[in-house]
Amino acid sequence: MTANPAIILVSPQLGENIGMCARAMFNCGLTDLRIVNPRDGWPSEKAVAASAGALEGGVIARVYSSTAEAIADLDYIFATTARPRDMVKEIFTPRSAAEKARTEKSVGFLFGAERSGLVNEDVALANGVITIPLNPGFTSLNIAMAVMVVAYEWFASGDKTAPAQLMTGESGIASAKEIAELVGRMESEMDKGGFFRSPDLRPTLVRNLQALFARTRMTSQEASTFHGIISALTGLRRS
């Protein structure tokens, strides 16, 4: 199982972009950055500034003089490309690539230069290809954005966060009994206030009110606040 896939930037041009790639990597817990022939040299002050602390606080960058050298110790290499190449290769979405990467021992993701992408010679070295499904009418993707998507999918493939969860702070969700008491009290006060002009419609109106309150999934705290609101409103009526 891969613990820390490498991000390999081949012939990147701007230090600032390298820094943004490092930042995106570290956002997703990746720390192994390999740079093949950076045009503007290395180390780069612009890269450090753009990394927002990632290059000083976690990401380790190493420079190589060829792609072959940069990937030499890795078992499975993905090349990211926007356009199909005339090669026999398996093409993955970033999501399925992340799942595949989880099953490999050591993995690298290759990214090409800002304008031109990877050359065919580099794509040929890869075991698989990743193409990010995007708006076919506008595929001009910033290199750090491409790194972000691939690294984000890697992180997400190992993440256990519940897809959706109700954050309720200190108070818990009100029980069905608390909701029933609140709706019962409302019904009683509405009755006193002459709300139910047609007795025929009363069951439907009460049912709708029950459905509304059930849907809110209010907390005990909010139910208590609602009791206070009812008191305030009925107090107004009585005064």
Place this chain on the structure above:
Amino acid sequence: MTANPAIILVSPQLGENIGMCARAMFNCGLTDLRIVNPRDGWPSEKAVAASAGALEGGVIARVYSSTAEAIADLDYIFATTARPRDMVKEIFTPRSAAEKARTEKSVGFLFGAERSGLVNEDVALANGVITIPLNPGFTSLNIAMAVMVVAYEWFASGDKTAPAQLMTGESGIASAKEIAELVGRMESEMDKGGFFRSPDLRPTLVRNLQALFARTRMTSQEASTFHGIISALTGLRRS
């Protein structure tokens, strides 16, 4: 079903970041950009430059003076926040938010200013919250990266690309018969060349070779190339 969710940037600071957000949006097919009180004014030359054509070619940007005004026509609002707030809200991952968004009529995604994020007053206006699961040790996320992840998940939730597919170019995958013929010919030539010194091991060696060739999923073209290679090598032997 939402066709085109709005991206709403609340009090963004740098025009360059707004442009990068627009570029990320348009990469994912989104065109409705709403900007609440941009600090450096609007329109912005820096934004246009950073958008790499997105602001001139597809994304429509509108400026509003308050968040309430910017979201007024929308049915369901997500607020993106990195940290939990003391509010009762449903928290979504970007992926489950995209699925939820697909079921709503009109949707907006709120993003806060670069440094500070959304204020509680803006989060309170939202129906749900998105928190991107990321490295808890480094949550400094560029605003355009946050937009990219949310917009990418939106695009992916409607995308039908196969998770993995073999790209074979002109030629199709070789049939089992073609592979069997190739392996059979190799076995025969290996036999002539004295490869099988121990007859006991022959079945195992042949089986391993069959497994290797089956695994490659070579194309008919590649199988044909291999036949040529065998001819060349055996020709060398004979000469």
